[in-house]
Amino acid sequence: NAGVMQNPRHLVRRRGQEARLRCSPMKGHSHVYWYRQLPEEGLKFMVYLQKENIIDESGMPKERFSAEFPKEGPSILRIQQVVRGDSAAYFCASSPPRSGGQETQYFGPGTRLLVL
């Protein structure tokens, strides 16, 4: 059973360009979460999605960032007009449908974004 897959693993963008990060959840998982890890820091929650729905986006910056999880295909985290402060590791996690209580989140290998 393949784990959570993220691509690309490394992404270099110049200031002002767009970054698109993809996440394919584990088989059978319908919940996706995005976290950001700044250098020398822990992970910070960004957004929680189910198929075609954003459930919680309380951690998303108000501008330039968006996320989707379409009916078909991977979840996408999109950053428009990137700035140097967006340089970070972006992790995706997935979990199965909730059956009562917190479900375990399984993490992908991350995408390291570098903005020049």
Add this chain to the structure above:
Amino acid sequence: AQSVTQPDIHITVSEGASLELRCNYSYGATPYLFWYVQSPGQGLQLLLKYFSGDTLVQGIKGFEAEFKRSQSSFNLRKPSVHWSDAAEYFCAVGVSNFGNEKLTFGTGTRLTIIP
């Protein structure tokens, strides 16, 4: 809102020595607690989790953690560390409210193993 504190930024232990990494949480109800490990340049791997029941939880790679409600702690332990245990360790707390599924992470403890 919930929070997690990992008071030790960096710990160095000798190979074969015992290990304890501290984690304190703040949350009004019974939390869901996790320990993850991250090797350099890698993603996070789940070591163990506490949802309910026995407060001593066994995980992978010989790790265990004990939930102590009175101390709001969930410390990670290993009786004898191996060089391959060198990594960053993150404690995380989840909540039980439907629709509020996010994990809140501590800032991590970097573990260095010396021969």
